[in-house]
Amino acid sequence: MSSPVWKFFSVAVEDNAFAICKKCSARVPRGGKNSSSFNTSNLISHLRGRHRGEDVLKEYEAAAAAAKVKSAKAKTPSVIVPIQRAFENAKKFSRDSEKAKAINDKVIEFIVLDDQPFSVVEDLGFRGLVQHLEPRYTLPSRRFFSDVSLPALYESVATHIHNLIDKNGLHISFTTDIWTSDVSPVSMLSLTAQWFDEHFNMQKVLLHAQECSGSHTGAMICEAFEAMLERWSITKDRVHVVLRDNARNIIKAMQDCELASLGCMAHTLQLAVNEAVLSQRSITDCISICRKMVGHFKHSQVATSRLQDLQKQLGMKEMRLQQDVPTRWNSTFYMLRSLLDQRRALAAYAVDFQLPAFLSIQQWTLIENMMTILDPCEQLTRDISSSTATVADVIPSIVALKRLLNKTVATDHGVKTSKTTLLQAIEQRFSHIYGEPLFYLATILDPRYKDCYFDQPMKREVTEKLQTMMSCASENVDEPKVKKTKTDGGNVSLLAMYEEILQENYDVTKEMTQSRTEGQINMYLSEPPIPRSESPLEYWKRNKSQFPDLASLARKYLSAPCTSIDSERLFSAAANVMDEKRNRIGCEKAEMLLFIKKNLPLMPNVTNRKDDGH
Template structure:
């Protein structure tokens, strides 16, 4: 009888039915708006949000005043209107200190969980935007599950003279801070500077030079210091400098590249402290040979290569390619001291063989071979290298002569014997302490005599180590791209006498790249816009930035 009222009644009934079917959780979300009551600063939700904001800021190398950026505030409000960002002072002081404390606790627990030896790297860095120098100390070790662990321990301000005595004091304080005894330090990787080497000797720390630095010195002595090479490099720098200084010239060169159907690329500028940057510079010039010739036909160029020099560039690149390949390999986070002897052996073999590409550079190649031999002289006699190579299932004893094989094998057996004796000394003390007094053998009794007889069978432990070593060496090596730690993880029960030594010697890197990467991050933190950061704040930021992934993997 009332059609309009009936339609309105059905409409209201449908809306009520829809509200009944809507989940309560969705209703709560629709009522949430920017006027909602904010979380309490001490609430779990607010503290969790602040912690994640701090993690984002530190991992992204951002300044703390980003929390006052209106766009950043709007972003977080969009996801949760009830969360309020704290000020930059709180983030940079209280928040960072709490985060640093938690990350440090995580690193300490990881170091305590593993009783294996620790390998360290160290370096000194000076800022370009602030009168600040930092001394680094990074740690690397293999945990009981044969997983490689790495952490930054320090990036301390180093205001004193960079003398060996000052360095020794610094390293002693650093190790005491982390309660790392000297006996647990397997090796310290450092550069070839005389003060660093002297500090390690005076501090009684086992040490090795960085392989990348030694390779740099060998290439400079054997190749880059030769007159014909220096002339080519100087000409290349002049050509690239012409385009760097003139955007108009670069645009014209790009047009030539496009006309020739080449990819538009910029030249690589070399850096005197990195030999591979000179390699990349010559490579980029050779790639643009046709484009340079076409550009030079219509425009002025301050220098150019002769046909003979272009041929020399090709030969130089061919000679340096294995060195570049090796540099990339040893700069990997998984590279170890076991790679040094096999890599140097391969380089010597490459440089000693004649090849068609040697025409015009035979003298340079011979000088390079002499420089590599001189710079890496005696590495086979260094146990930190030789034992690491022997314990790496990719190499074993395949890189040694018969005499060196026997010598290295004896060194390892002596090491295993010493470990076996130390274990035997500790084991009876621990077991006797737990035995009831009435069960302990009385001095002069028959039981004590039997105990002495059983102790005389100790050489059986060495025999076990010898048999395991023989079996290990008799098996074929694994593939070059295989993971040696995965091998030991799978075979640690089978070669139980070798695992402790493998865990120690394979923990050592072959370069101090970890410290250099740390300082690359430091230059991002201490930049021109944040040049007034204190050394304490820089160290805290570096520590959290590098070690926070250890916390996140736990979560």
């Protein structure tokens, strides 16, 4: 009924199969007996035949033409627009389009952050994925990403790091180390930096992991180090300290550069443990047997399956034995602990199957007692290897460890000599820390420790040094009562030593003076130390306005780490960059990849990602 022809007809009342012409009252059939077959063809023919030349036909034709135009306009959006959109969707992005550039940026980020070789962009599966996600995007070649995208991203990140250093890096602490690749004849010299901004937020960046070719002499390292600092426009007066290992060439290099440097605490502790404990004949014999036992299961899947079956039968947790790395004493600790945990299963295995060696009852007891010596050392190693550990932790940790080793406990049987030797080794290797301002000033500026870990003469010296640095007259600190180390036969822990020392040495009677600087020092020291579990940075954020001069020094001295662990973690990441798939990659590109991976999370509008190297 929507046709314009019905303007001139009406349906017959007595029979709807006919229509009545309003002009001549003629009955015109509608094309059938059923409504499904009705049409308007006979009606239009009637107008054109019976009323040719009349106004009624002209009026109908005008109405029909108008209806046709209206119908065409109504169909255009639903038919023509999708066709246009389909053509647009099939058109490839130009290389200079914003969308193509954005996808290129994400691809190079994927390559860098996930340690992918540049050849991944030529892999069939990756290309298929990209084509499915965005058919209009044309994936460039590997050369484009390695020679164009990578340098561009490096420059962008480097500019941001430059700005961070120029804006906030007043006093910067560094770590450095040398690493040699296992898959290519390449050595790299690292340089990481960290500092606090004005709000006591820690900033950590990687500056270099550059090729270190030739002989690694002190002169060569010094020259490379000075070139790296110059590259970032960092003057030597802004270098607070450099954390390094204990190698003579690194020590000589820092002396030649006239830069303050400290040895890595973890390396020094490892030397002391190896020298005092793991070198004892009875203990080395036990460790040798333990390595043979672990090696038996490492090299035989059948033996491993049998051990797992025994663990199930005995209701023990299924776990594999850990193999140690001789150069890492704590890995030996973990190996011995895993053997002790599986002692019952190992004994049951030895009854039915042959082992290359097995420990005697006396040797098992010796290992158990030795673990009581090594456990606090392992705990200390974990503490100082954390990302928040600083040089302020060194003196308190060594004081607490020495006090623990001075305790006499029931588990000393058979290892008393080793325990005494370890104490002597620690005293000898860490004897310098009490005369090094970088250590003791950081300790007193840490609100968890303050001056509670110094004896009376040392307290006076440290306080005077602090006052001198703040350009004020020095004044002696009241003497606290000195308590002797207690000895008992019960179990003690490293954590208990921290609390014991704090209780003995915190003096609530310290008085204030009129001098602004002395007033700040005395007021700061008169407050009780904050719990060791709390953050010293949060303390200084809250109190920097109350102790502005001390806060300024804390920002400098607490920026120094106590280990070179950041460089070691960097080289763990380097091993993933220079692996079997990329064993021919050049050092320049490898450094770019490492630099971007470590520093990209610092860029604005980039989601922070934690990599397992740090």
